Amino acid sequence: MSRDAFYITTAIDYVNAEPHMGHAYEKVGADAMARYQRLRGRRVRYTIGTDEHGQKVAESAAARGLSPQAHVDSIAGRFQEAWRQLEISNDDFIRTTEKRHHASVAELFRRVQLAGDLYLGDYVGWYCKSDETFWPEGKLVEGNCPTCNRPVQKITERNWFFKLSRYTEPLKRHFEVNPEFVLPVGRRQEMLNILEEGLEDLSISRSTFDWGIPFPGAPGHVVYVWFDALINYITSVGFPADEASFGTFWPADYHVIGKDIAKFHTIIWPAMLLAAGLPLPRHVFIHGFVMTPTGKMSKSVGNVIAPGEMAGKYGADALRYTLLREIAWGQDGVISEEILVNRYNRDLANDLGNLLHRIATIVEKHFGGVLPPVSEADAGPLEAELRAAARKAATDAAAGYDVFSFHQALEGAWGLVRAANQYVDRTEPWKWAAGKAGDGKKDALAPDAPTARRRLGTILTLGADALRQAATMLFPVIPGTCQRIRDALGAAGPVVWDSEGLLAGSLAGCRVVRGEPLFPRIEPQSKAEVAVPVKPAAAAKSASARAALAAPPAELAYDDFMKADLRVAKVLEASRVPNADKLLQLKLSLGDGQERQVVAGIAQSYAPEALVGLQVVLVANLKPAKIRGIESHGMILAATDGDGKHRVVTPDGPAPAGGRVK
Numbered sequence: 001m002s003r004d005a006f007y008i009t010t011a012i013d014y015v016n017a018e019p020h021m022g023h024a025y026e027k028v029g030a031d032a033m034a035r036y037q038r039l040r041g042r043r044v045r046y047t048i049g050t051d052e053h054g055q056k057v058a059e060s061a062a063a064r065g066l067s068p069q070a071h072v073d074s075i076a077g078r079f080q081e082a083w084r085q086l087e088i089s090n091d092d093f094i095r096t097t098e099k100r101h102h103a104s105v106a107e108l109f110r111r112v113q114l115a116g117d118l119y120l121g122d123y124v125g126w127y128c129k130s131d132e133t134f135w136p137e138g139k140l141v142e143g144n145c146p147t148c149n150r151p152v153q154k155i156t157e158r159n160w161f162f163k164l165s166r167y168t169e170p171l172k173r174h175f176e177v178n179p180e181f182v183l184p185v186g187r188r189q190e191m192l193n194i195l196e197e198g199l200e201d202l203s204i205s206r207s208t209f210d211w212g213i214p215f216p217g218a219p220g221h222v223v224y225v226w227f228d229a230l231i232n233y234i235t236s237v238g239f240p241a242d243e244a245s246f247g248t249f250w251p252a253d254y255h256v257i258g259k260d261i262a263k264f265h266t267i268i269w270p271a272m273l274l275a276a277g278l279p280l281p282r283h284v285f286i287h288g289f290v291m292t293p294t295g296k297m298s299k300s301v302g303n304v305i306a307p308g309e310m311a312g313k314y315g316a317d318a319l320r321y322t323l324l325r326e327i328a329w330g331q332d333g334v335i336s337e338e339i340l341v342n343r344y345n346r347d348l349a350n351d352l353g354n355l356l357h358r359i360a361t362i363v364e365k366h367f368g369g370v371l372p373p374v375s376e377a378d379a380g381p382l383e384a385e386l387r388a389a390a391r392k393a394a395t396d397a398a399a400g401y402d403v404f405s406f407h408q409a410l411e412g413a414w415g416l417v418r419a420a421n422q423y424v425d426r427t428e429p430w431k432w433a434a435g436k437a438g439d440g441k442k443d444a445l446a447p448d449a450p451t452a453r454r455r456l457g458t459i460l461t462l463g464a465d466a467l468r469q470a471a472t473m474l475f476p477v478i479p480g481t482c483q484r485i486r487d488a489l490g491a492a493g494p495v496v497w498d499s500e501g502l503l504a505g506s507l508a509g510c511r512v513v514r515g516e517p518l519f520p521r522i523e524p525q526s527k528a529e530v531a532v533p534v535k536p537a538a539a540a541k542s543a544s545a546r547a548a549l550a551a552p553p554a555e556l557a558y559d560d561f562m563k564a565d566l567r568v569a570k571v572l573e574a575s576r577v578p579n580a581d582k583l584l585q586l587k588l589s590l591g592d593g594q595e596r597q598v599v600a601g602i603a604q605s606y607a608p609e610a611l612v613g614l615q616v617v618l619v620a621n622l623k624p625a626k627i628r629g630i631e632s633h634g635m636i637l638a639a640t641d642g643d644g645k646h647r648v649v650t651p652d653g654p655a656p657a658g659g660r661v662k
């Protein structure tokens with residue numbers, strides 16, 4: 001049975017170091033799910049936070065010469081700042097040093113004690129400070145922690161124990177009855193294997209340091225940091241005081257965590273809840289790890305990518321989009337600045353940003369910035385195709401989001417972005433705007449003005465509506481961009497998942513504002529400059545390579561220069577080359593009825609319609625070549641501006657087509 005409330009959490013991060021890309025990945029993924037569920041009308045509670053107790057944090061504070069409290073206050077602030085930069089829409093940020101959490105831990109302990117599941121015993125074994133995890137000797141790998149491979153320390157302590165072993169069978173049953181308790185299902189077996197081996201009781205107090213929650217009724221002992229941290233999930237929704245809130249949101253729908261902490265969430269935490277007589281979370285979703293091209297992120301390798309820095313440089317949405325588009329949630333994947341720049345240019349600038357620019361430019365020029373009505377009377381096969389693409393995109397995107405398959409959700413939504421760009425390519429609004437027949441009707445007579453205008457209106461408003469709806473489907477991942485698109489199209493009201501009224505022309509009458517480009521193109525200077533990390537030798541090499549490129553070519557004799565036949569040409573038609581990001585196919589007039597076809601690599605700098613009517617300079621006697629199977633006879637000249645955009649060379653005033661340029 002579905003319910004109105006939806007509760008999602010991420011791991012709470014250790015405050016022994018700065019926020020890194022792995023932390024960001026998890027928060028962004030869970031944020032996309034929280035935003036999606038809000039869009040679908042659920043009452044969402046999204047909790048993130050910081051895990052502030054334990055030996056490791058105490059040592060980090062000491063290393064900074066700060067009290068533990070001063071240390072955790074400053075680092076928790078850094079995490080909050082990073083999540084603000086990434087536009088994380090959490091409803092709560094819980095810190096385990098808060099009073100409300102201490103009260104919640106005390107009550108859970110009372111219940112576990114009442115169940116008879118706590119006892120005092122001697123712990124002799126190994127401890128990984130970095131992961132704050134106890135390990136029996138047999139689990140160590142070459143004497144090191146099996147998870148992080150760091151050295152472990154031998155511990156002999158009189159500690160309090162939790163009777164975890166008692167829960168082996170109840171947990172097995174829970175796994176059986178709830179096959180989707182652990183997701184993705186591929187991870188479930190790993191946890192079942194642990195249960196098959198049988199669980200050992202867990203030491204849950206520490207007495208060799210004091211940075212933790214005092215262990216109830218055991219002076220000199222603090223609660224084991226994991227036992228304290230896991231309880232945050234119920235503290236956040238009001239346990240134990242706020243029964244209404246707790247009753248609404250608990251059990252959580254999803255705990256979203258990384259694979260290194262799966263056992264804590266799928267075995268230890270459920271056992272604690274069973275002992276306390278509380279319901280278990282519905283699902284634990286285990287995501288994969290973010291790596292860099294040079295392997296695991298680590299300070300010593302120097303390949304750490306700071307999420308806040310990336311968001312500051314390229315925008316939160318570029319980072320959010322890249323993280324969720326590049327890596328299949330649940331699997332490991334690689335992220336680098338170069339990958340981000342590629343995604344930014346290819347998807348966000350070329351496809352999405354350009355679509356808005358193309359539509360807004362014509363609406364501004366020909367309709368005073370107000371989206372015209374849609375004429376259903378002349379909606380034909382192209383409109384039917386666009387509407388079908390919108391329905392398919394909504395279905396595919398929802399199917400992806402529903403199961404945390406963000407890359408599929410984005411691919412689904414992108415189906416509509418692509419279809420809308422194709423719709424504009426194929427309907428050729430710039431021709432209708434010039435009083436000619438568009439829609440690929442090459443030999444048609446010029447239509448009468450009202451017909452052309454009506455057709456143009458339909459194309460623009462349906463194109464705009466397709467863009468608005470694609471933006472809605474992308475909202476969970478790139479919320480800021482979605483809002484900017486809506487503002488630019490004059491779409492009022494809240495974002496709603498409106499798969500019912502797809503492309504109904506409801507934007508007619510809205511005022512379009514052609515503002516700054518959504519994603520101004522970024523020109524990577526060289527591969528080495530954006531890849532991380534840059535080794536000094538590699539950087540030097542690329543600098544010398546650039547210097548060589550910038551050096552002027554050898555001198556040219558006048559006669560040799562005159563061999564180049566440069567001519568003024570007028571662009572008659574322009575269209576994108578299918579499946580080629582950078583190419584435009586141009587039809588040029590050289591006067592006297594002479595025409596030329598040229599393929600030019602300027603698609604990332606010009607929308608096709610922006611070129612029609614423009615005078616350009618053609619290298620007319622260049623040997624013909626086939627580019628992507630299309631004949632290209634000649635080359636047009638273009639400069640490159642500071643941002644790497646092409647600027648086509650054009651005569652400074654009217655010049656006859658076919659005239660020689662010298």
Ligand code: MSP
Nearest residue numbers: 011012013014022023051229230257258259289290
């Ligand atoms: N404090 C514990 C969690 C307690 S939850 C009650 C902890 N903290 S952590 O800071 O080490 O990790 C926080 C989350 O980030 C974990 O889910 C962890 O798996 C995730 N990641 C840490 N590095 C990661 C990557 N490189 N990639 C993706 N996520 C990774 O564990």
